[in-house]
Amino acid sequence: MDPKLIVNNALKDLYRARIPLIGFLAVLLFRFIFVMDPFMSFGYSKWLFSPPGDVSEGFSAITYGLMILIGIIVITGWVQSDSLNDNEAFWITRPAREIHLLVAKLANIGFVFILIPSHLDMTIGLLHGAGWNAFWALPNNLWYYSLHFLPILLAATLTPDLPRMILVLIVTIVVASFWTALIGAPISNEFNAYLNNIWEAHLQLILGIAFLAAYLVQSLLRRRKTATKIALAGILLAPLIAFPRFSHSDKELTRKAVPLKDVELDPAEYVYQGWNRERWDLIIDRRFDINDTNPNRILIPLKTQSELVGQGLGRQEHSIRWSRPNWRLKSFFNLLQNTGYSINGISQEDPDYQRGNRVTGRLLDFGRRERFGGFSGKATLDLTNYFSQYELISLKEAPLDEHVRVLENGISSIILYAGYRSQSIEGEEYDGKALSDTKIKVLESRFAESFNSIELDHNEAEIENRILRFYFLYDPTRELLAAGHRQFNNQNRDFHYYKGLWTYGPNLSKREKWMTFRMHHNANYTIDHKQLKLLVIDMKKTGNSVLKSEMEISDLSKHVKAIRELEQSNAGMGRWTREVDP
Amino acid sequence: MTTSSVKNDSLAIEATSLSKRYKDQEAVIDLDLTIEKGGIYALLGPNGAGKTTTLKMLMGIIQPSDGTCRVLGQDSSHLAPEAYQKIGYVSENQKLPEWMTLHQLLLYLKPYYPTWDDQFLQKLLQEYELPLDRRLKAMSRGMRMKTKFLISLVYHPELLVLDEPFSGLDPVIREECIDGLLDWSRKDRTAVISSHDIEDVERLADVVGIIEKGRLELDESVDSLKERIRRVSVTISENAELPGSLPSGWKSARTNLRNIEFFDTEFEANRSDKLIHAILPGVERIDFEPMTLREIYVALLKQKRRETGGKYGSETHR
Known part of the structure; x- marks a missing residue:
């Protein structure tokens, strides 16, 4: 290959399309x-700089459409x-080699x-402090745009002029729809969500591209030997098929560092930190008094924590855009406070209660409402707190040596052998030789694992009780208790194929068979694991309580301000924690 | 091997049993063609005879169904791009990048040709009076054809293949193109030109091939052809009786009272005179007239069609 001739062809093509290309760059x-x-x-x-309301989203859709339209015109030409x-x-x-033409056109399109x-997408990520994540997301972005424009290149080779090219595109879309309806639907089932997605959304496109690519190579290389054609077709197709495996999800672009002023709680109070990759945890520490507590029951108050985890920088309306401030509420078991045990300060998200415990309404909608015509009145923060009430059934000390195996550093992970738990998949029922020979159903919970027990009342009618079982690793020398939880692995929540084109994807997760007990982050002492005890606590849920409260944002700001002052004066445990990512 | 190499080196084109079929239609049938380097070869034939198909196979544009063809020593089915640095191709149907100006086209093409001659380019531009800054789309048909000539001559190709190059051109432009071609051919280069316009070809061609219904019916130098074929007019006495059959070299024989006319395709002055006296009775007068290439072409085609029961088969023939 002669690079000069490739450049010669590339420049020729660029010059030919200079006017629409200027338009394309203007759109970008x-x-x-x-x-x-x-x-x-x-x-x-x-x-x-963004126009208000729907206009911005309209701009996004229109410019996206223009990009595709100009792409069709230019590439076809x-x-x-x-x-x-x-x-x-x-x-x-x-004396033009076919490969010169092909490389020149691919180079221009690329x-x-x-x-x-x-x-440009990467630049946006960098500007907003996504750091290296912006680079890691680049392959995904390349793939995203390739999927838009490479098929145009391939389809253009089939047709002699633009009208017929557009006709082919229309026919392709129609055929693809029928493919989805006739072939994709019958094989889709809940049992195999992964294949379902592959068939419905991706394989048809890959097959279509494969067909067109084969035709392209055949056309381009008609003077070549068959083996060469096949090899080159393989080389051309390999990235199309393999590339998604190396791509990253758009979530990588989510910025870890969120300047507080973006949240607009009290912009004047905080200095913008630039591109530093910081994370701020905003903990709304509220005490609630529950009056109707039954002394025979254990009350598990869920202390509300709201974490500002960043602003989503993802594809919306066909472009990389900011999503609204993203809060994640954390709940925290302050378990067994009244029993004399102290619980290590584990800050852990609890999915069981996340659904119910939300910083609801107005705060989350604040940004959005401002965009849609401004916000009037005082911003308020609604807090909805759910309390679950449990009755203690049993608290047992399980012999540690029989049921656990020390894995990491003596204490951090243990494996529960058969008799307590075996490996299970989320939501799947299985029979296990548990403590009471009851049927165990593992539910989605980090700290507690629930199962149902069946009792017979005096009429021999079945009464089903839901039992929550907690595992704790107890260090009697320091009276420390570490709650155990199972990790999930094999999570595939972010499906990488055609990110942005299809937002759905399979959601696979599975419990690890081992259980992790997190020690306090200040536990920099050595623990003799032989002294540890495994506590197994079974509780029965007896009801829920709901507490709703409301505070104004200004109050919150004052609250936050007071906490900051406390923190700065080292007067106690600050509720603002500031973590700097390495 | 050495002998063969020497022989092949002297050939610009060597086609053996070349055939092209399109489904049930045979465009070119078993064509053997040898064109030596130097001079202009004209491929003549009526519309649809297979001229363009033959030239496209020579250029590697389409693949033959059967047979082989070598162009400048290379298999035309696998002509390397470098081969096209030595070959020029002008076709009335060839599409130019019409969005370009002539200047842009020349800039684009120049890197492809190591033998590109800027001085020659200036000379051609002056001769053809082509505007450099005009888009090809805005050029007249004649200007576009001159452009095709220009971009095919400027790098001094060893072989020039022209498919109906003068079709539809006005006389002035046609003359300019022909003059340019004649000038170019003086440098011992080879041209193959297909046309159904005999007058133009007659001035140019050194060798002529006539193709009819996909078959090469004749392949001979123009000089030899004109020397070999004569129109013969014989006057015989009134009561002379004509023979039942005529020699095979006498084509398209006609009688009108005492006059007999035919084309002698095996003319040799002394031999033909003796043969006429031997075959025809009472010969009073014999006229041998030289024929133009056009007349020879028409005569041969008519004769061919008579023999195959074509359009002219019902004409008088004794």
């Missing part, structure tokens, strides 16, 4: 400024000006339609 610039909010990172308001199917094409009787938009 417009998107960059008015859709992606780049100036937010410089301390300006998120919406300084490039391909069909050096037609592969026309015996009277100009290049056929010239540069203009894939590389530039991908790097």
